[in-house]
Amino acid sequence: MRFLFKTSYAQDTRLFRDRIDAGWYGLLGVAVLMVPFVLSDYYVGEVTWVFVYAIAGVSLMVLVGFTGLVSLGHAAFLGIGAYAHAYFLELGAPWVVAASLAVVITTLCGIVVGLPALRMTGIYLTIATLAFAVIIQEVFNRWEHVTKGLAGMPVPKAQIFGVSFEDDRSFYYLCLALLVLVLWTTRNLLRTPTGRAWIAIRDSEIAAQSMGVNLAIYKSMAFAYSAGVMGLAGALFAHKIAYLAPDIFTILLSIQLLLLVIVGGLGSLHGAVFGAIFVALLPPVIAILRDSIPATLGSVASGTGVKLFAIIGDGFGGFLKKPGVEAGIFGLILVLVILLEPLGMYGRWMKIRIFFSTFPMYKRATFKRQKSYMKSERLR
Numbered sequence: 001m002r003f004l005f006k007t008s009y010a011q012d013t014r015l016f017r018d019r020i021d022a023g024w025y026g027l028l029g030v031a032v033l034m035v036p037f038v039l040s041d042y043y044v045g046e047v048t049w050v051f052v053y054a055i056a057g058v059s060l061m062v063l064v065g066f067t068g069l070v071s072l073g074h075a076a077f078l079g080i081g082a083y084a085h086a087y088f089l090e091l092g093a094p095w096v097v098a099a100s101l102a103v104v105i106t107t108l109c110g111i112v113v114g115l116p117a118l119r120m121t122g123i124y125l126t127i128a129t130l131a132f133a134v135i136i137q138e139v140f141n142r143w144e145h146v147t148k149g150l151a152g153m154p155v156p157k158a159q160i161f162g163v164s165f166e167d168d169r170s171f172y173y174l175c176l177a178l179l180v181l182v183l184w185t186t187r188n189l190l191r192t193p194t195g196r197a198w199i200a201i202r203d204s205e206i207a208a209q210s211m212g213v214n215l216a217i218y219k220s221m222a223f224a225y226s227a228g229v230m231g232l233a234g235a236l237f238a239h240k241i242a243y244l245a246p247d248i249f250t251i252l253l254s255i256q257l258l259l260l261v262i263v264g265g266l267g268s269l270h271g272a273v274f275g276a277i278f279v280a281l282l283p284p285v286i287a288i289l290r291d292s293i294p295a296t297l298g299s300v301a302s303g304t305g306v307k308l309f310a311i312i313g314d315g316f317g318g319f320l321k322k323p324g325v326e327a328g329i330f331g332l333i334l335v336l337v338i339l340l341e342p343l344g345m346y347g348r349w350m351k352i353r354i355f356f357s358t359f360p361m362y363k364r365a366t367f368k369r370q371k372s373y374m375k376s377e378r379l380r
Contacts, residue, residue, distance in 0.1 A: 015184075015187060015188070032176060033176075035047055035172070036168075036169040036172055036173075041167075041168045041169070044168045044169055044172050045168045045172075046280065046281060046284055047172065048168065048171060048172045048175050048240065049240065049280040050273075050276050050277050050280040050281065051172075051175035051176055051178075051179045051236075051276075052175055052233055052236045052237055052240055052280075053233075053257075053260060053275075053276035053279050053280045054179050054272055054273045054276035055175075055178065055179055055182050055229060055232060055233040055236065056074070056078060056229075056230055056233040056237075056257055056260070056276075057257070057260045057261055057264065057271075057272030057273070057275050057276045058182050058183065058186055058229060058269060058272045059074065059077075059226045059227070059228075059229035059230040059233060060074050060226065060230070060257050060258065060260070060261050060272075061261050061264075061266070061267075061268075061269065061271065061272045062186060062198070062222060062225055062226045062229070063222055063223065063226040064258070064261055064266065065202075065261055065266040065267040065268065065271070065272075066190065066195070066198045066199055066202060066222075066267060067198040067199075067201055067202050067218075067219065067222040068201060068202030068203075069121075069125060069219065069222065069223075070122075070125060070126045070129075070258070071125070071126070071129040071226075071254075071258075072126050072129050072130040072133060072251065072254045072255065072258065073113065073129030073130060073131075073132040073133035073136075073254060074129075074133075074226075074227075074230055074254055074257050074258075075133055075249045075250065075251065075253035075254040075257065076109075076132055076133040076135075076136035076137065076249060076254075077106050077109065077110065077226075077227045077230040077231060077234070078230050078231075078233060078234040078237060078249060078253070078257075079136060079137070079140060079234065079244075079246075079248070079249030080102075080105060080106050080109055080136065080231065080234065081102045081103070081105075081106045081230060081231030081232065081233065081234025081235055081237075081238075082102075082155075082234035082235065082237050082238035082241075082244055082249075083140065083146065083147050083153065083234075083238075083244060084098075084101060084102040084105045084106070084231070084234075085098050085099055085101075085102040085155075085231075085234065085235035085238050086153055086154075086155045086238050086244055087146050087147075087153075088101050088102070089155070089156055090153075094160075094161075095158055095159055095160045096160060096161075098235070099232065099235045102231045102232070102234060102235050103228045103231040103232050103235075104228075104231075105231065106227045106228055106230060106231025106234070107224050107225075107227055107228035107231065108224075109227055110223040110224045110225075110226060110227025110228065111220055111223065111224045111227075113128075113129065113132050113223060113227070114219060114220045114222070114223030114224065115220060116128070118215070118216045118219055118220065121205070130251065130254075133249075133251060133254055134251070136249075137246055137249060137250065140246035140249065141246045147244070147246065149246070150245070150246065152243050152244060152245045153243070153244040153245075154242070154243050154244075155238045155239055155241070155242055155243065155244060157239065158171065158174060158239050160174075165239075171239065171240070174236075175236055175240075178232065178236065182229055182232065183269055183273075186229070186269060187269060189225070190269075194218065194221060197213045197218045198218060198222055200213055201213065201215060201218060201219065201222075202267075256279060257279075259275075259279065259334055260272070260275035260276060260278070260279045261275055262275070262334065262337065262338070262344065263275050263278050263279075263333065263334060263337050263344055263345060264276070264278065264344050264345050264346060265343055265344025265345055265346030265347050266343075266344065268344075268346045270346045270349075271344050271345065271346040271347075274344070274345040274346050274349070275344070275345065278333075278345065282329070
């Protein structure tokens, strides 16, 4: 077991815990950079989706996981960023300018939504953000001069300073670079007084307010930053999907993003990445199983002479092809995660790490569930 002894306050503000931690992240970075040289273009495109969803997950994680404000309207922010970016590109603006304006517009929209919602908490805030998402989707349908309405809006390929990102591999590196930038910025922001104030609000609004935290200001900042990062994710989302339509940014997408942070692990940037891996890669995994399982069991049946394998394969493949099965699997996994692993995928990963680092002295009571609220919360 490795113990880390702290000898200065500067160790609490380091980006990495120690050199060993930095080394592991360095190896991970090398592996991610080598992915386009190892995998085919199809799998590179799927990993690119993971990066886009990870940026969106970081956005929602700041609001839900670190500030404790649940939102069902982040699909609207994603759509605002996507449409604004595509619109400014259509007007002839450079890519950096179009993306920056998309971030600014979504940030302002986040402030507009955050200000009226400052007096709301819990389910009331969730309903308010849901209403905002419904209004914005109707705007996407009706404002045909900008969004082209139900006809849809094509999005050109990304081109930055004369460098084209048309193929999957170049766009992969663009999304990777922006994801690293977002993670680095958010990680540093959470170590500042602003980030600590967000966490204090999440743990107890009464205790945070008693220590001098201005709830209105810091909640507005959380909404603004979260919406701005979602706007950047929307710009990349627009290029990746290549054609925007209002029916993409529905309440189902907001639920999917909320599912991302819950399954990944609330209160952790690692959880945003883990949740993005789950949300982005589950549909192609279901598609692969839908096509491969019947064929595999059919070959086994022909080899052994047992037709039961072929019947099972055809039945399971037909079940996966039915509409709504993917959403049902999402819901089932969410229920299982909440019941069996409330800390999410990152929480399970931490348990595995601690198990091997403390073996054979590991104790199950290490992660015993405790009440998460503070005594001051009982006054509400």
